[in-house]
Amino acid sequence: MTLQLNETHDVLLRSWVPSANQPESDFPIQNLPFAVFRRAGSNQAFRIGVAIGDQILDLAAAHAVHALAGYTELQGGHFTAAVNAPNLNGLMNLGAPVWSALRLALSRVLREGAAQQGTLQACLLAQSAAEFALPAQIGDYTDFYTSIHHATAVGKLFRPDNPLLPNYKWVPIGYHGRASSIGVSGQQFRRPLGQTKPPASDDPVFGPAKRMDYELEIGIFIGSGNALGDHIGIEKAESHVFGLCLLNDWSARDVQAWEYQPLGPFLAKNFASTISPWVVTLEALAPYRRAWTRDAADPQPMAYLESAALRDGGAFDIELEVLLQTEKMRHDGVAPERLSLSNFRHSYWTVSQLVTHHTVNGCNLNPGDLLGSGTQSGPAPEEAGSLLELTEGGKKPLTLSNGEQRIFMEDGDTVIMRGWAQKDGVARVGFGEVAGTLLPART
Ligand code: CA
Numbered sequence: 001m002t003l004q005l006n007e008t009h010d011v012l013l014r015s016w017v018p019s020a021n022q023p024e025s026d027f028p029i030q031n032l033p034f035a036v037f038r039r040a041g042s043n044q045a046f047r048i049g050v051a052i053g054d055q056i057l058d059l060a061a062a063h064a065v066h067a068l069a070g071y072t073e074l075q076g077g078h079f080t081a082a083v084n085a086p087n088l089n090g091l092m093n094l095g096a097p098v099w100s101a102l103r104l105a106l107s108r109v110l111r112e113g114a115a116q117q118g119t120l121q122a123c124l125l126a127q128s129a130a131e132f133a134l135p136a137q138i139g140d141y142t143d144f145y146t147s148i149h150h151a152t153a154v155g156k157l158f159r160p161d162n163p164l165l166p167n168y169k170w171v172p173i174g175y176h177g178r179a180s181s182i183g184v185s186g187q188q189f190r191r192p193l194g195q196t197k198p199p200a201s202d203d204p205v206f207g208p209a210k211r212m213d214y215e216l217e218i219g220i221f222i223g224s225g226n227a228l229g230d231h232i233g234i235e236k237a238e239s240h241v242f243g244l245c246l247l248n249d250w251s252a253r254d255v256q257a258w259e260y261q262p263l264g265p266f267l268a269k270n271f272a273s274t275i276s277p278w279v280v281t282l283e284a285l286a287p288y289r290r291a292w293t294r295d296a297a298d299p300q301p302m303a304y305l306e307s308a309a310l311r312d313g314g315a316f317d318i319e320l321e322v323l324l325q326t327e328k329m330r331h332d333g334v335a336p337e338r339l340s341l342s343n344f345r346h347s348y349w350t351v352s353q354l355v356t357h358h359t360v361n362g363c364n365l366n367p368g369d370l371l372g373s374g375t376q377s378g379p380a381p382e383e384a385g386s387l388l389e390l391t392e393g394g395k396k397p398l399t400l401s402n403g404e405q406r407i408f409m410e411d412g413d414t415v416i417m418r419g420w421a422q423k424d425g426v427a428r429v430g431f432g433e434v435a436g437t438l439l440p441a442r443t
Contacts, residue, residue, distance in 0.1 A: 026430020327412030
């Protein structure tokens with residue numbers, strides 16, 4: 001892959017921001033993810049920030065005090081305009097060499113002993129004092145379906161005699177989703193109304209969806225795009241990816257079951273999708289690459305989806321956790337409870353294959369476009385990334401520690417997803433979290 005280990009990954013690096021040096025921090029100096037923020041409750045313009053420990057470095061402010069001087073990639077009007085923008089699209093469009101130079105500059109000025117410490121202190125805001133916006137203006141959103149464990153489990157529920165369709169092992173399956181209803185962590189949304197068909201009835205009924213679910217996904221933010229008619233080859237695919245975030249693709253299963261054939265999901269999926277504020281760069285994740293393998297008994301990828309670099313390290317070892325806090329738990333002061341733990345390394349298709357497949361027909365991707373990985377369920381039943389799977393289609397209720405039960409989501413439920421990569425001898429790289437709350441249907 002194009003991104004090798006370098007001085008920014010050195011596990012011994014420490015920051016002059018003390019909280020970044022705590023071993024459990026999601027945001028040590030080796031991570032440096034990007035978000036869009038402002039002081040909570042203010043009417044300031046949103047701005048680009050970089051996480052360091054429990055603080056946010058204001059990127060425009062750091063640039064204004066010349067803390068990023070001395071790097072040719074970080075000079076000129078385009079860079080200045082990009083870091084002063086209210087979203088990441090401009091920075092995304094500048095391309096991988098700029099992202100990498102910026103990471104190196106940030107790593108150096110945030111290190112212990114950096115001469116810029118004095119001037120940059122004034123460019124910090126505590127994350128607890130901030131509110132976040134979507135990191136980018138998302139022009140287009142595509143959702144894939146890359147966990148074969150999820151596809152098989154869901155397929156069994158929707159089509160017991162034919163769970164995994166024959167195209168699955170050849171084509172990275174996806175559909176075009178809806179960008180307008182994507183929100184940032186903290187999003188609250190109403191239970192959708194829609195058509196559903198009760199099993200015992202020949203005709204559908206209209207009303208609030210009854211089988212509300214979440215989907216545990218990774219979001220992939222496109223950085224630099226491709227012109228309409230061009231394609232992005234597998235060797236170059238990752239250099240077009242700005243970074244990854246957490247994505248909860250809320251789903252109304254009863255609406256989905258009635259509407260999904262023959263054209264796929266529609267209103268079951270487009271009422272809300274929630275992403276984490278922080279976007280973690282692929283460079284930060286370089287120490288957590290894993291060899292990508294395909295079972296010898298399965299069809300091997302077609303040539304345009306195959307490469308030696310992909311086999312060497314095209315997969316990412318990212319732990320993914322789902323937690324639930326019911327309204328009663330919130331009222332009683334009870335912490336969110338884990339529902340499942342999975343890992344992105346189980347994905348049947350990789351980030352690079354998704355980008356290449358999406359553009360192989362000449363479809364153009366733009367800076368800020370978002371690709372969803374699809375629900376990341378692992379091979380074991382308890383690693384499932386949705387309630388549909390955990391409750392076996394609503395047949396097996398989950399019992400929480402406080403005695404409450406869930407088949408699908410109840411009004412007032414908050415679902416929280418967390419992600420992190422961690423192993424001995426390497427700095428932890430965390431994603432923070434994405435939380436969202438289901439409100440009652442409109443009356
Ligand atoms: Ca999905």
